[in-house]
Amino acid sequence: MNKLLKPETNSGKREGETSPVNRRSFLRAAGIATSLGTIALTSACKDDETEPMPGGNGDTVDLGSGDVGVLNYAYALEQLEAAFYSQVITTPYMGMTDAEKTILTDIRDHEIIHREFFKAALGDKAIKGLTPNFASIDFTKKDAVLGAAKLFEDTGVAAYNGAGKLLKDGGNLLLAGKIVSVEARHAAVIRDMINPKSADFAGDDILDANGMDKAIAPADILNAVKGYVKETITGANVGK
Structure with a gap:
């Protein structure tokens, strides 16, 4: 498996140590805020008359060029995340607590919003x-699910950071x-x-020496996923 996407197992965990009310509030608010930009993004895409229409050719999907290509790139990643979290909630891992289910359900809902948004x-x-392929993930095990969620989220952040500079329209950025x-x-x-309750929420593996999230180019992300x-x-x- 590509080093960029390397699941990590759960270690040093303490069952049930979550704050579902506070986390659910900020996660839901973040998702709603994101959905409010749909009209502006739609206008930007419609104005981009010079872009080709990307589409599937058999088992090959061409993302296209320009801002449309970047947005399709984001759309592809959001499809992957939405499908993953939908599977997590449809087939909960053994021992999933109510607090964990609440958080994972809210994340699923955000990813679906993002997918439909694009x-x-x-x-x-x-x-x-x-068509997702999650054959390598054991959805019955907490360690496997949270390890996969971690790599998908970390990769998603690095992907957006790496693609932002490619956007030409300020509204899209x-x-x-x-x-x-x-x-x-x-x-x-x-x-x-x-x-x-650890410092791993912003670990050294995802931040550079300046305390900034890493940015990874689309080609590397696509190869990893x-x-x-x-x-x-x-x-x-x-x-x-």
């Missing part, structure tokens, strides 16, 4: 629905910034579920 905004320029901040909240709460999607995603022209 789908509606891109309109006929949106890529097709992708602003909205991407609002979404990546929600993904970072997800990443922090998942890390805290794995290792409660390819094992979790049945289609081949082509992003050679993203941002061009």
Whole structure:
């Protein structure tokens, strides 16, 4: 498996040490705030008349170019996350507490909002629905699920950070910034579920020496996630 996406097992955890009321409040508020940008993003995509219409060709999906390519890239990642958390809630791991289910359900709802947000905004320029491949994840085990959630969230933050500079429209960049901040909240709460009350919510493995989140280029992210999607995603022209 690519080093960028390497699940970590749960260690040093203390069962039930979560604060569902406070976390649920800020997670829900973050999701609602993100959805409010749909109209602005839709307008930006419709104005981008020069962009080609990406789509699937058999098992290959071309994300397209320019801002549309970047937004389709984000849409692909949100599809993956939404599918993952939907599976988590549909088939809860053994021993899932009410507090854990509350947090994971709220994250699922946010990822679905994000997925539908991009789908509606891109309109006929949106890529097709992708087919997830989670065969390597044991959804019956807490360690496996939270380890996968951690790698998906950490990778999502790095992906948005790496693609932001490719956006040409300031409105699209602003909205991407609002979404990546929600993904970072997800990443922090998942890390805290794995290792409660530790400093791992912002560990050295995701921050650089300046205390900033890492930024990873689309090509590296797509290579890292390819094992979790049945289609081949082509992003050679993203941002061009």
